[in-house]
Amino acid sequence: MATSFPSSGGSGRPGQYQRRTNNDPFAAIRRNHRIKVPQIRVISPEGKQLGILATDKALALAIQVGLDLVEVAPNATPPVCRIMDFGKYVYEEQKKVSHAKVTASKIKEIEFSARIAENDFHTKIRHAEEFLNHGAKVKLRLKFRGREMAHTEIGFGVITKALSELDGMGHPDSPPKLMGKQINVMLTPLPTNKRKPKYLKEGEVTHDVPSKPGDDDEDDDHSGAKA
Template identity: 50%
Template sequence: MRVINGVNNEQIGVMRLDEALRQARSMGLDLIEISPNAQPPVCRIVDFGKFRYDLAKQEKEKRHTAGKVKEVKFRVNIDEHDYLTKIRHAEEFLDKGNKVKIHLQFRGREMAHQELGMQVVKRVKEDLATMGHVDMEPKLVGKAIGMTLSPLPAAKRKRKFSKAGEVDVDNLPDDPEDGDDE
């Protein structure tokens, strides 16, 4: 069998099982078979506890990032700054590979103007088009509008709103009230 020193990943060489076990015991470590189907089989001399810990850590990391659904809530009369903050969070979730559920809740008399809510959700859909595609189109359910987005493949994603909190000026609608009093 081929033996690899797991501490510094250097190849020790091809040896018999009893020789490999003796060498592992002399180092105070364990002999673990890594690739049984290879010719010759590959074994590594490592601390078994640390090896199991590393495997569990890798497994947990894989499970952790796989397809969670994150929810971002909006209101009909959302302020521009709040809207941009929520869009940045949604972009971040999509960038990490999570699905995003957009939820717009109506309160009281807002139900009389459902078209305003639909406008907000359609704006969200357009702003996140470079990061994800719509799984479930905007739909009114009770007193809320719901929509689900899935991330695009990593190579096709393009953030419209930067990570540092800066917004691309080219993509914003013109605001007549800039605050410039000059």
């Protein structure tokens, strides 16, 4: 019967199972014969409530359709289990984590100064639009120099103006914050169909944003230029 559940992660070798317990975040999810309670509330593969069934009967239903019986709410009374493809579920969850890591790595940085010239300001806003247009998160950073720290309101004014210029391309994750001698704020791109660039021409081709920071040689010129 064990061969009916290739995706359940079960193994007849205790040593191998112990390694999965230590390293596999899904190992703690009870499924199939590891569900020991006599009765469970069952959900069908389509998400329909099948009511409270004897666990062995629910497992037989899962085997009949070639799927797994997976505990999804262990603390409920009785526990809730769903008939599903556990292997596919694990794959989709791992795919989400992988996508999140790739997205997190696509962060570009634009640096301002409190006394930035108008033409330099617009150049940096254009670069920020390019990055947001390619789906990258953009960190706006303003560094204070010397006595500029005595007038942080000037720096906040520059960042506020930048956010206003970019409001058609992205939204701030949180308000700008003063950290040490710099102001930081992170921008997340808007959905593609809601982006309204002010500096990029419609249909304009821009350079690709690399999947890892530092892969783009031009990035230092765009984001790290001192103004």
